[in-house]
Amino acid sequence: MNIDWNWFFSSFSQSAAALLGIIGAFIISKLIGIDEKANILSSDFEDLKIAYNKIKDSFSIRKYSWVNKTLIKYDDDIIKQIQYGEFEDLSENEILETLYEQDSRLYHDDQSILNAFNELYEKYNPKGDSVYVNNPFPTFNFPPDGTWDKIGSERDLINKHIVDASELIRKFSKHLKSLENFASSLQTIKMIVWILIISFPFTVIYPLHFLPIEIGKEPVLTYNIILIIKCFITLKNILLTVFLIAVEGIFVYFLFLLRQIKLRLSNIEKEHLAEFTDINSYCKYYRE
Numbered sequence: 001m002n003i004d005w006n007w008f009f010s011s012f013s014q015s016a017a018a019l020l021g022i023i024g025a026f027i028i029s030k031l032i033g034i035d036e037k038a039n040i041l042s043s044d045f046e047d048l049k050i051a052y053n054k055i056k057d058s059f060s061i062r063k064y065s066w067v068n069k070t071l072i073k074y075d076d077d078i079i080k081q082i083q084y085g086e087f088e089d090l091s092e093n094e095i096l097e098t099l100y101e102q103d104s105r106l107y108h109d110d111q112s113i114l115n116a117f118n119e120l121y122e123k124y125n126p127k128g129d130s131v132y133v134n135n136p137f138p139t140f141n142f143p144p145d146g147t148w149d150k151i152g153s154e155r156d157l158i159n160k161h162i163v164d165a166s167e168l169i170r171k172f173s174k175h176l177k178s179l180e181n182f183a184s185s186l187q188t189i190k191m192i193v194w195i196l197i198i199s200f201p202f203t204v205i206y207p208l209h210f211l212p213i214e215i216g217k218e219p220v221l222t223y224n225i226i227l228i229i230k231c232f233i234t235l236k237n238i239l240l241t242v243f244l245i246a247v248e249g250i251f252v253y254f255l256f257l258l259r260q261i262k263l264r265l266s267n268i269e270k271e272h273l274a275e276f277t278d279i280n281s282y283c284k285y286y287r288e
Helices: 005-060 064-073 076-083 092-102 110-124 147-209 225-232 235-269 273-277
Strands: none
Touching: 005 147, 005 235, 005 273, 064 110, 064 147, 076 092, 076 110, 092 110, 147 235, 147 273
């Protein structure tokens, strides 16, 4: 029985070429989509950084020291504790810890709190010569009219900035998650492209180079270098080589595009984005 190998090699190479073409088309559409999303993501990060700087500037003009000083200055409980000597022999860190625990409204500006406390301590400490020391009458320490309203307004502004910062932190976290998803997708696509690069010569070009084969004649593999070189200089193999270079060039371009996208995303990751998800980078005096 005479076997026609032309049908086999022809069908094999056509099937492989069709399959690789479908996968290649999918990779092209996927790469274009990822490239567009990477550009959008990069632009979004720039917008978020602008918003970050705006919120940070808003925090910087708030009156944390004034709020701390006023809250401590007119805190009758602190005055009584000073008069009773409860702060005697305490270190600065212990004093700060005590004050923060007593009044959650205080912002963590240690220096302003210590300055305000020291002024109050000099005035009311039990070892001093102040008229307030050992005074049998209650100490009247009233703030000027409207002081508490001003403090309330200032705290409202600070809280508004905190809400804005928290919302921006959520957006940064969401975009950072998108970066991680991009990295996973790029790695998968890169692996598929390498499979295409390796598969194309063996599943399409190599079977085609056997054609045409005489009916009834078996295809023969040879390791004769001279015969291989002679085959390469034939018109058929020259055309196959050109075809191979053209298609492999497209696949290599896919790898180049993947590398460009990866570099773009890496540059974003190198911009210390972790600080944008930390509330203390917006306002160093705020503690959750």
